[in-house]
Structure formats: C-alpha cells, structure tokens
Amino acid sequence: MNTGFLTIYWRDMIRFFRFKTLLISSLVQPALWMAFFGIAMSANFNRLTSEIPSIPGVPSVDYLTYMAAGVIAMTTLFTSLFGGIVLLFDKNWGLMREIFASPLPRNHIIFGIALSGMTKTFIQAFIIMVFAIFLGAAFFAGFTAAETILSIFGILLFVGVFSLGFLFLSAAISISLESPEGLQGIITLLTMPIFFASNALYPIDAFPPVLQAISIVNPLSHLVSGIRYFAIGDNFQAIGIHYTATSMDIAFSFLLLILFAALMFALAWWRFRKATVT
C-alpha cells in the first residue's frame, strides 16, 4: 500500500506542534467558549425555562450539558474549514511545487491534510469534553465505564467523519483560490448558515419551515444529534423539549455524514486534478 499520505500528515503535525501560540490558542479557544458562552447562556436559559413544566418520567439535562455538544460540533466545523488553508500557503509560497513534481499521487495530499485536520479536531473535542464535564456538564451521566468508553468512541466517529467532509471541502477551496483572504471570506459565508441553521445551541423546533428544511440537511445538525445521543442518551428533555433518538435515526445521521464526506472528496479530487502550480 502506498502510505504517501502519511508524509503529508507528518509534516502538518510537525507544524501544528511547532507553532506554540497557534497550538495553545486552538486548544484554549473552545474551552473559553465553554467557559464564557456556556456559563452565561446556561444561566439565562435555565432561568427562562424554569417555568416550563417538565415532562414527567423523562430525565432532564441543563443547558450547559445541552450546548456542550454544540460547542464540540462548532469547534470541529471551524477547525475543519480552516484545515485546508495550509495548502493555500504552500501553493502561494511555492512549496506545493515540490510536492506536485514528486511521485506522490495527488489524492494523497488530500488524504494527508484530512487526516491531520481530523487529528486536530479529535484533540479539541477531547479537551472540550473534559472541560465541559469539569464545568458541570452531565455527560455520560449514569453510564457504566464500558458504556462511557463506547460513547466516547461514538462521538469521535461522528466528529471524524464530519471533519473529513469539511476538510475535503476546505482543501478543494484552498487549492482553487489565489489568496488566503478569499478563503476567509468564503469560510465566513459558509459558517453563518451552517452554524445558525443548526441545532447546535438551540432547538430547531420553532424555526420557520425554510430554516427547518436547511437544518435537516445540515451536516452540523446531524453531528450534534450524534454527539448528544452518545453523550447524553436517547431520551432526555432540555429547554422544555423532549429529545428522543432511535439507533435508526443515528445510523441515518451517520450515513448522511458519510455521504457528505464522499461528495466533498469527489469535489476535492476534481479540483486537485485541475490544479496547476508553478
């Protein structure tokens, strides 16, 4: 088997651990989100929803627990969308020429970058989980040790497949563009609807139909559903809404994420075959 993608992975990881400020900020930033936004918002939401009568017989989780899943998803989205930017820098600084003129098959560049981006999102997701639990999020409440390990594995599986999709997209955009500013612009344009038309921070039940439709095909919503299923359970209430998920629902979400990743890979592959760097 050609393991050329590991070369790209190796280099990107060297860079990740070498830029200490970047490394630390990428780890601290999601924790700060949890700390400030999480605590502030959960105080609000908990007050607002305290009047809503709770559904009897359904375990109830507080807003912090509810939104922690959203923060993991959001961080994964941002990190993945920016994960391909290194390709743009490599292209602009001429470094890509070395790679393009070498025998490394082009799709291995895509795989390598996706793998390193995925590793970064795993590290981040793990840190947020630990930090959220430290802040009081009721993740894995009442789970046995085996169930907890299995659930963490499930979360990482969802995070991994989701991040691949957006890393492929990021790689496709990066290799097609001329400037990092352009990439920033496109990413901002993309993140807005993806993030706000999702169930990351609030329920989608009250959305107008158009937004609901978007949120149903939105990969971010499916990631959040997956994380909540594994971290909280298949039957709980939060902010006055009853959440249930069957394993079929979760399997569907997972398949949808796989489909999205496959489509984005096709896009990236097409862009890479078209690309010339000189």
Add this chain to the structure above:
Amino acid sequence: MTGTIIEVEGLYHHYGDVAAVNGISFSVIEGEIFSFLGPNGAGKSTAINILITLLRIQQGMATVAGYNVQTDPQKVRNSIGIVFQDVTLDRDMTCREILEFHGRLYRMPSAERKQRIDELLTLVQLDAKRDVRTKHLSGGMKRRLEIARGLMTRPKVLFLDEPTIGLDPQTRMRMWDYIKAVNEEGTTIFLTTHYMDEADHLSDRISIIDHGRIIVTGTPYELKNTLGEDLIYLETDDLPGTRAALLAMDQVKELNEKSRGIVAMLNGDGTKILPQIIENLAGRRIRVNVANLKKPSMDDVFLHFTGRELRDEGAEKASSAVIRAGRR
C-alpha cells in the same frame, strides 16, 4: 553514455497570448551538463516547468529519461530532481526535516534516507545547521540545502533553474564544484542561467534562448567560434609591414592600430589563423615579439545572439577587451 536523456520536439507554451515557449526542439545527451542561457523572460523556467510535469503540454512532445512527459508523468517524476528558481523551503522546518520530507515523498526506505541525509548535509556543509529551521539560514545556505534536496533521490536528471542566483562569488564557485561532482557521478544536469560565465564554465553544451526560441546550440567553444570575432594582438619590429601583410590576408576582417602594436579581428578560428599569420610574417622577414589571441567571451556571444539594447555596451566591451589585450 551516449544516448539522449531528454528529447523535445516542437514545444509551445502560451500564457494567454504571451508565447512563453515558442516552438523549441532540442535534445540532451545522457551524462552531460546542458544549459539554457537566456535573458529574463526568455522562457527558460516555463520550459523547465513543462519538463518536470508541473505545466501540462499545450503543443509538442517531450520525453525525459525515456518517458513521455504527457502520458507517463509519474515515471518522469520518479527520475528527476529539481532545484527551483526561487527558494521553496518551508521556513519552519529544520534542514533535516526538509530532506526527510523529500525522501519520504519519493518513498526512499528509511535507512537509505537517513544515510543520504547525513551524506548530503556534510557535502553542502550544513552539518552544523542540521536542526536549525530554514528561516534562520543565510541565502547561500538555503540554496545549498535546496541543491542537497535535489540530490536526495539520486535522480537521473537534475534540473537546476538559476542555481546560483544571489550567491556570493565564493559560494557560486563552490556550487559549481558540487554540480560538477554530481555530474561526474552520472547525473545529467539541465541548467538554466543568465550568467554567461556560469554557462561557459559548467556546460558541455549550451542553447541560447530568447523570446521562447532557441537561437543557437553548441559547446561553449563552438559558440565562441561561430561568432568569428577572434582578436589577435601583435607587436612586431615592423608595424607598417605587418599591417600590409595582414590586410592581404582573407582571414582578417578589421585592423586596429595601437601605440605599440596592432589588433586584428579575424573571421575564423584564431587558434588556427595565428600560426599562419606568424608564418606569413616570417616569410616577409618580420619578427613577432608579442602575440596574444583573445576569443570572444560568452558575453560577446550572448549579446551577439540576443541583440537588444545592450549591443552598444557589448561593442564597448569588445574594444576594451582589445585594449586589455594590448596592454598585456
């Protein structure tokens, strides 16, 4: 060792309506150092980019190391090494990592990779900088590291796009020595440069290229001879007699008298004509006290073939060369 290793037939490349490469054909013989000598914008880098498979062929045919650039790019990539015109080093990787990355890209086995890295860092005298990030290297060190990288995989053909640009004279000389040493180990070298002395010193054969076309190809010696502007300076005991004798010879184009001697511009190979002149003068009982032959420099050749506004400057240089010859 006498086959061709690069074959190019009718190659064109346009950027929009700029014809960067405008119909070139040439071949490079296995084991030689072959140079493209040409002014800025002549199309040298574009031609290289096609040969190293970074640019798709628009029109024409090219093979490198026996593989067609268009249909077999993967095999071509396996056979070549490249030093790009401008620095392509990751500023945040160390010298060792740069070479390690390159070796991995080409799937060198790890033991061989380690050994080559040690060898090459010693060769280019960067041992001490092994674990230093490339942003802390001087320009010359970066260039040396890039040359080492080009050699990592022991390519059949090494492409060097203006390898000594921006280097001090000592480093340039050392670089030339590396290049020669590498060539002697059997690597064919394809070089581009706009330094005439570099082309002259290193190349087995040179193609002068301008406006995307090859104007002339030959060994440095042949190129200088084709110009037919060899200069001979003579001091004799009978200058007027010498003058008359030289004017009578077909091989003499022009005469130019100096205070103590006479300069003749020839229209053939001076090394052959000079003995004839001396013989001729001896026949007339004129004794030659001082004789000096000056071949045109590569500068003269370059300017002759590429023309341009620099021509006048070239003429001045030629006459100052005469004066220099005269003072010797």
